[in-house]
Amino acid sequence: MSEQQSKQQLSSWADFRRVLRESVNLIGFWMTLRYVLIWLLSYKPYKDSSFDKSHGTDTGGMIATRDLDLENESDRWQSNLYLGSPARVTRRIIEALDIDCRDYTFVDYGSGKGRALFIAAQFPFRQVVGVEISPALHRAAERNIERYSGAALQSHIALWCGNALEYELPAGNLVLHMYHPFGPDVLGQVLSHIENSAGDTPRRILIPYLFSIGVAKAVFREHPDFKRVRDELCVNNLYRWTLYEYLPDA
Ligand SMILES: C[S@@+](CC[C@H](N)C(=O)[O-])C[C@H]1O[C@@H](n2cnc3c(N)ncnc32)[C@H](O)[C@@H]1O
Missing domain, CATH: 1.10.287 (Helix Hairpins)
Structure with a gap:
């Protein structure tokens, strides 16, 4: 020590x-x-190493926002800490979407060390993309991709380092996974950005939002084109999630 x-x-x-x-x-x-x-x-999620033990990765721990390598003060204020989703939770969310994954790109907004990406890539998505603002966490995810062992992944994982506000959405149907990554101001701006880039081409945009607390719900209510499809409850608030679908009024 x-x-x-x-x-x-x-x-x-x-x-x-x-x-x-x-x-x-x-x-x-x-x-x-x-x-x-x-x-x-x-249950102490920051101590859960079950995924890493099976796959030779390092996705564990909890990193407070003040310890993230974010130079811009306002980014630090608006970013939430790093904590990986339990593998089982991500799997359950994807299965509950009831979609044919081959028709969708999966984007994890605030992908951290990449645990949710690996779970998504066990499904046959067109592509799985991790968007992460912290360069150190982005590099950790890159190392994890090199180290990953276990069942072959069914989809390719791409990593994008930067602020979610600047991320350009891929074409086609999307699953935009969010594990409470940022504060309400940034969430509101990200939703506006998604609305602006959704375009007129008909496509499905689903947002499963994990740790669906009141402050996040309030921001979604300010963006009524994101309709609340379902709420899934859990005795642990960290794993309550809400599914939204982008369905603009005609
Ligand atoms: C709770 S962790 C989620 C980790 C991962 N999505 C998972 O489910 O295992 C939130 C992540 O969002 C990242 N983040 C915060 N603000 C961001 C922003 N504006 N753009 C991109 N990533 C951001 C944080 O650095 C952190 O890694």
């Missing part, structure tokens, strides 16, 4: 003791104990 890692562990232990002490003062011993037990039993 490096000196820096042991220092970090020490400070997180000190932080934890402080949280315990102040919680007992605030909500009492028994309530604090209940919350500690719940935390101990809970």
